Amino acid sequence: MLVKIEKHTLRKGMFVESVDCPSREFARRRFLLRSDQDLAAILRSSATEVAINVALGLGPGGRQSESNASNTNTGVDRGPRVEAVRxxxxxxxxxxxxxxxxxxxxxxxxxxxxxxxxxxxxxxxxxxxxxxxxxxxxxxxxxxxxxxxxxxxxxxxxxxxxxxxxxxxxxxxxxxxxxxxxxxxxxxxxxxxxxxxxxxxxxxxxxxxxxxxxxxxxxxxxxxxxxxxxxxxxxxxxxxxxxxxxxxxxxxxxxxxxxxxxxxxxxxxxxxxxxxxxxxxxxxxxxxxxxxxxxxxxxxxxxxxxxxxxxx
Ligand SMILES: [Fe+2]
The missing domain is CATH 1.10.3210.10 (Hypothetical protein af1432)
Known part of the structure; x- marks a missing residue:
């Protein structure tokens, strides 16, 4: 599920689907936001909003979505977050x-x-x-x-x-x-x-x-x-x-x-x-x-x- 958030609320652990800016750096890139460098690059960009996929990473405010939480807690080896880490x-x-x-x-x-x-x-x-x-x-x-x-x-x-x-x-x-x-x-x-x-x-x-x-x-x-x-x-x-x-x-x-x-x-x-x-x-x-x-x-x-x- 995609959610648009303001870029300054972005944090590590979120899965970035798209960054609304013309920068080539983020074109065709979907990724689990893991590094301070990527976070800083998005904050520096002209984008005001970022689309995140809450099925693949943390949700707005850094909360873990229910489907992700159950994947982690039950130790199930499949699931979007597991696949993203894999x-x-x-x-x-x-x-x-x-x-x-x-x-x-x-x-x-x-x-x-x-x-x-x-x-x-x-x-x-x-x-x-x-x-x-x-x-x-x-x-x-x-x-x-x-x-x-x-x-x-x-x-x-x-x-x-x-x-x-x-x-x-x-x-x-x-x-x-x-x-x-x-x-x-x-x-x-x-x-x-x-x-x-x-x-x-x-x-x-x-x-x-x-x-x-x-x-x-x-x-x-x-x-x-x-x-x-x-x-x-x-x-x-x-x-x-x-x-x-x-x-x-x-x-x-x-x-x-x-x-x-x-x-x-x-x-x-x-x-x-x-x-x-x-x-x-x-x-x-x-x-x-x-x-x-x-x-x-x-x-x-x-x-x-x-x-x-x-x-x-
Ligand atoms: Fe060794």
Whole structure:
């Protein structure tokens, strides 16, 4: 259902059907309003009114429509809002595939583009974390790394913000989430997606992906240290039994610890051919029972940011 609203009442989470202005920027564009940049661009435009679709996003005043509310609360996997989030995520996955593919092929790294992609993804998770989690847990073999990276990136920004990390750090957490598994793209796909049990040699190759990714990223001077650290250390755990370096808690920064929590949570709750997907509660309980691996405060906080889903 379309509703026309005055542009100054527009807010993130609304689905924009049309902007009444001659600007080419919004011609033929229907989109879920997720970024501050898009909001600012509409406010700057000559339009006075904007048509929003209340079946696909928030309604006037930022209220959730009844059909959207029931889709969210009952966990139904179909519905306009779910489809809007699904579309946004698949678009982000295609862009991420292009960016990471260029990097692995020796191209340049565009930190601005990555930061923008991470911010858009973060906005989506802020608005619709529960729906985004449902969508990204189901992955085809081909898109596993990209959807995993988007989910980890989104959760890292939510968790970082909830732990009151500063804006720059939260922004870099988003970028680090997108890049943390880039080393997996250097592994032959017959090993990475092997349906049978891995040999010892294959397991070593897979366990080398944090180091391989780090070695690749560190050739780019513009990649910040926090991003390099998370790429290299996201499989480290507090008691030193992780890999590749076996570092203990005192040598693992908070952002690195946070990345490990989000990475493991995403892996546990994902649908994979070789295991039953765990529910959010099962995964959090399992991690909470391992304080020698994960910081309990972070595990609890992750549960709280995923259970309440701010929509305005
Ligand atoms: Fe990894």
């Amino acid at each position: 579309g946004a995520i698949s678009q982000s996955a295609v862009l991420l595939r292009t960016s990471l593919g260029e990097l692995v092929a020796g191209g340049s790294v565009d930190m601005v583009r990555l930061a923008n992609a991470a911010e858009e993804n973060s906005d989506l998770w802020s608005d619709s974390a529960v729906i985004a989690l449902k969508i990204t847990r189901l992955k085809s073999k081909d898109e596993t790394t990209y959807l995993h990276s988007l989910a980890v990136s989104g959760m890292m920004t939510l968790l970082g913000r909830s732990l009151q990390m500063d804006d720059d750090t939260v922004r870099m957490l988003g970028v680090a989430g997108l890049l943390h598994d880039i080393g997996k793209l250097l592994i032959p796909s017959e090993i990475l997606s092997k349906p049978a049990q891995l040999t010892d040699a294959e397991r070593i190759i897979i366990r080398n992906h944090p180091e391989a990714g780090y070695q690749l990223l560190k050739t780019y001077p513009e990649v910040p240290q926090l991003v390099l650290d998370i790429c290299r250390l996201h499989h480290e755990v507090l008691d030193g039994s992780g890999y590749p370096l076996g570092l203990k808690q005192k040598d693992l920064s908070l952002p690195v610890q946070l990345s490990a929590v989000c990475d493991v949570f995403e892996a546990l709750t994902s649908v994979r051919p070789y295991k039953r997907p765990w529910s959010t509660t099962e995964a959090l309980d399992w991690m909470f029972a391992r304080p020698h691996h994960f910081d309990r405060k972070m595990v609890i906080r992750l549960g709280s940011v995923l259970s309440d889903e701010p929509i305005s």
